[in-house]
Amino acid sequence: MNSANGIQRSDFAAIAEWVKPGSRVLDLGCGDGTLLNYLKQQRSIIGYGIEIDDARILACVRNGVNVIQGDLERGLSDFADGSFDYVILSQTLQAMKNSERIIKEMLRVGLEGIVTFPNFGYWKNRVQVARGHMPVSDNLPYQWFDTPNVHLCTIADFERFCRERSIRIVERKVLTNGAAVSVWPNFLGALAVYHFGS
Amino acid sequence: MDEARTTGPSAPVVTPQVAKFNEPLTLKCGAVLDQYELVYETYGTLNSERSNAVLVCHALNAAHHVAGVYAGDPGNVGWWDNMIGPGKPVDTDRFFVIGVNNLGGCHGSTGPKSINPATGSPWGARFPLVTVEDWVNSQARLADRLGIRQFAAVMGGSLGAMQSLQWTISYPERLRHALVIACAPNLSAQNIAFNEIARQAIITDPDFHDGNYYEHGVTPRRGLRVARMVGHVTYLSDDEMASKFGRQLKNGTLSYSFDVEFQIESYLRYQADKFAEYFDANTYLRITKVLDYFDPAFECGGNLTLALAPAKASYMVISFTTDWRFSPARSREIVTALLDNRRDVTYAEIDAPHGHDAFLLDDERYHRLVAAYFERIAQETGHEQR
Numbered sequence: 001m002n003s004a005n006g007i008q009r010s011d012f013a014a015i016a017e018w019v020k021p022g023s024r025v026l027d028l029g030c031g032d033g034t035l036l037n038y039l040k041q042q043r044s045i046i047g048y049g050i051e052i053d054d055a056r057i058l059a060c061v062r063n064g065v066n067v068i069q070g071d072l073e074r075g076l077s078d079f080a081d082g083s084f085d086y087v088i089l090s091q092t093l094q095a096m097k098n099s100e101r102i103i104k105e106m107l108r109v110g111l112e113g114i115v116t117f118p119n120f121g122y123w124k125n126r127v128q129v130a131r132g133h134m135p136v137s138d139n140l141p142y143q144w145f146d147t148p149n150v151h152l153c154t155i156a157d158f159e160r161f162c163r164e165r166s167i168r169i170v171e172r173k174v175l176t177n178g179a180a181v182s183v184w185p186n187f188l189g190a191l192a193v194y195h196f197g198s
Numbered sequence: 199m200d201e202a203r204t205t206g207p208s209a210p211v212v213t214p215q216v217a218k219f220n221e222p223l224t225l226k227c228g229a230v231l232d233q234y235e236l237v238y239e240t241y242g243t244l245n246s247e248r249s250n251a252v253l254v255c256h257a258l259n260a261a262h263h264v265a266g267v268y269a270g271d272p273g274n275v276g277w278w279d280n281m282i283g284p285g286k287p288v289d290t291d292r293f294f295v296i297g298v299n300n301l302g303g304c305h306g307s308t309g310p311k312s313i314n315p316a317t318g319s320p321w322g323a324r325f326p327l328v329t330v331e332d333w334v335n336s337q338a339r340l341a342d343r344l345g346i347r348q349f350a351a352v353m354g355g356s357l358g359a360m361q362s363l364q365w366t367i368s369y370p371e372r373l374r375h376a377l378v379i380a381c382a383p384n385l386s387a388q389n390i391a392f393n394e395i396a397r398q399a400i401i402t403d404p405d406f407h408d409g410n411y412y413e414h415g416v417t418p419r420r421g422l423r424v425a426r427m428v429g430h431v432t433y434l435s436d437d438e439m440a441s442k443f444g445r446q447l448k449n450g451t452l453s454y455s456f457d458v459e460f461q462i463e464s465y466l467r468y469q470a471d472k473f474a475e476y477f478d479a480n481t482y483l484r485i486t487k488v489l490d491y492f493d494p495a496f497e498c499g500g501n502l503t504l505a506l507a508p509a510k511a512s513y514m515v516i517s518f519t520t521d522w523r524f525s526p527a528r529s530r531e532i533v534t535a536l537l538d539n540r541r542d543v544t545y546a547e548i549d550a551p552h553g554h555d556a557f558l559l560d561d562e563r564y565h566r567l568v569a570a571y572f573e574r575i576a577q578e579t580g581h582e583q584r
Contacts, residue, residue: 024540046540054563057546061514061570068533068545078534 009035010178011090011116014193016042018114018171023085026110028072028102029092031056033065050076073097076105084110093117095148103167112170112197119174121154121186139190155186162196171195209279210290212239212266214306217343223301223336226491229326233315236340237306238262238298241282242290244346249579251294251346253337253373254278255354255361258429258485259477261305264297265290280560287569292576293350301336302328302484310480311412323409327484330357330492334364338372350575353377355557356524357485360492363532366509367494375575377568379516380557382528383502383535384493389523392432393486396425400479409480418479423470425482430469435520435553502535512542514571516564518556519549544571 012035019025021043027036030049039045049067051057060067070078073096076087087110089102094117096102106113118139119125125135134144142149153161155174162169174181174189181189214237223231239262244251254264256277265276265283282288282295299307302325310325317324341349352362352373359381366376385393400406403421407414431439439462446461458464498504513536517529526547536543548564550556556564 048537048543054546054549057544058563058566058570061544061567061574064574066542066544068537068543069547070545078530078537080534080538083537 009091010175011191011193012038014173014175015039015088015090015114015116018195019043019045019086022046024083026050026076026079026084026087028076028087028089028106030060030065030067032059033063033067035088035090036065037063072102075101076109079109081108082111086110086112086114088114090114090116091118094150094152096151099151100161100165103161103165107167107196107198112195114193114195116191116193117153117158118149119155119186119189119192120152121156122176122190123187124190126187137190155189155192158192158194162194166198168197169194170197209272209275209283210241210266211269212241212263212276213269214239214262216306217340219336219339219343221339223332223339225326225332226329227327231301231308231326234301234308234336235306235312236298236301236308236336238296238340239264239266239276240297240344241265241295242293244294244344245579247579248346249348249350250292250576251296251341251344251349252288253341253349253352253362253365254282254288254295254297255333255337255352255358256297256300257354257356257358258489259473259482260358261303262297262299262307263305265295278558280558281565281568287565288353288572289569289576292579293572296340296344298337298340300328300333302481302488304476304478304481309478310409310484311478320410320412322412322480325480325484327487327491329488330360330364331368333361333488334368337361337365338369341372347372349373350579351375351377351572353379355379356381356554357489357492360489364492364494366511366513367506370508370510373511374578375514375571376511377514377516377571378529378532380518380521380524380529380554381515381532382524383495383531385490386528390490392428393490395428396486397483399424399428400483403479406479409483411479417474419474422474422477422479422482423467425479426470426473426477427466430466432523433554435522435551437520438552438555441551502531503538506535506539506541509536509539509541513544514568515543515545516557516567517545517547518552518554518564519547520551521554521556523554 023045025045025047027049030051036047036049050070051067052071057067057069087106093115128135173193174185176190217236220233260277263276265279268274284291299305302309310321314321352365354362359378362376363378365373400418400421403418405416406418443462448458448464494505495502515529515533517526533545546567550561552559
């Protein structure tokens with residue numbers, strides 16, 4: 001679900017910093033393959049994407065990215081246990097029907113996972129809710145009636161989710177407008193980027 | 199596996215050529231063909247680096263005439279002409295494309311109806327059972343003859359795709375890309391069952407004469423017709439048949455007889471008659487066996503990942519959602535094995551209503567993907583030339 005359209009998103013650089021050179025990467029909902037191409041250039045990865053949309057599959061072929069057409073909601077059954085160093089879910093977690101299963105699948109197929117999602121606890125979102133409206137912003141660009149986002153969460157929610165399932169958070173980055181946020185992340189951070197393992 | 203479909207009024211004119219081989223070819227069954235001929239066609243121009251060659255492998259009832267037309271016969275359009283030609287997804291202005299009739303065929307290459315030099319009469323039942331591996335070996339010799347050390351791509355649909363998959367195993371160094379379309383890593387019991395029905399129809403035809411019908415001046419037309427009908431039904435989806443024919447009546451009313459009543463009956467009989475006119479029953483029997491035998495994982499204890507370990511090619515795997523003969527799940531088995539081997543692979547599942555035959559039809563998404571993939575191949579080839 002990357003809607004980058006050639007524009008490098010701020011979470012890409014954060015992800016690239018964690019990915020070791022030459023590693024094997026599976027990008028779930030890889031869009032037109034921008035992130036995979038970025039990682040190929042920056043980290044010489046061996047990458048594959050999974051994507052459901054015909055037009056994005058075509059874009060991946062044009063961009064020279066390995067892509068497998070498939071529906072993430074059906075899990076990753078075509079992929080063997082531990083077959084990737086990293087499985088990435090970039091700005092897609094909130095749109096999954098079964099968020100818990102995909103996180104488990106990421107840790108089955110990958111040695112480690114990287115997930116990015118818009119932080120619902122970001123103060124601008126809280127202000128909009130306090131004023132009586134569902135938030136609409138750069139990171140949450142949809143109206144309530146046409147949003148693909150069905151499982152929005154806050155940074156606190158995600159960390160509790162991991163704690164309760166013994167998922168080890170390796171590292172966290174919180175970004176607002178591309179800049180790192182270090183204090184009150186769940187209030188001041190617009191975008192959360194997590195690196196986790198089992 | 200369907201018959202030629204016509205597109206492109208500006209199709210180029212081609213001429214089939216014959217390559218004669220005198221080096222004996224040992225087949226998988228143990229038999230040896232001392233000499234044989236392969237009939238083939240080429241489109242486009244081989245570049246000076248000989249790096250732009252594409253081999254197109256045919257499925258059950260097609261042959262070397264993959265694109266264009268013959269001089270004086272503008273109606274005889276190649277079976278994959280919507281895919282291959284100037285400005286088409288496989289652009290013959292950039293690629294040198296080769297179509298070849300496989301061994302055991304009935305379109306000019308050595309097969310059951312050819313004369314056996316040892317006896318001076320048609321091979322008939324004595325023509326050995328060939329396999330996908332044998333075909334690939336014979337195609338490699340044709341490549342040698344044409345001075346092609348490495349193909350830019352080998353491509354095919356259905357049984358043709360099995361050949362492109364086998365190429366990557368048998369000759370990993372001799373191709374850079376494989377397009378594996380509407381394929382399966384082996385036939386299911388149901389697939390083999392359909393083939394066996396087709397074979398029984400032919401073999402039990404009184405005109406079959408144990409395969410030596412040529413000398414009796416007859417052909418097992420009835421068996422071949424039934425075989426074709428069974429096959430044809432499996433290439434179409436239920437929905438496609440419903441939308442094309444439904445329960446339409448041929449003459450608007452029921453006749454309470456065994457004459458043609460429903461349109462689908464008329465269609466099947468027409469297709470069967472047409473097929474029995476030009477196709478050789480011994481070839482049909484053998485090609486169904488080629489399909490049944492194909493199973494690259496067999497010699498690796500059923501492990502397809504191991505079977506594909508020698509491969510070096512990059513792959514484009516395509517399936518069609520309504521293909522119940524070689525379903526998307528079968529293509530995904532291939533994809534999984536390629537992923538296990540860290541091969542470059544792109545997999546697309548085209549949502550098309552036409553069943554197995556979809557690989558031969560015009561579908562914008564499908565053709566755009568193939569065009570985009572060949573664009574990539576062309577860029578690599580161009581890069582190598584610099």
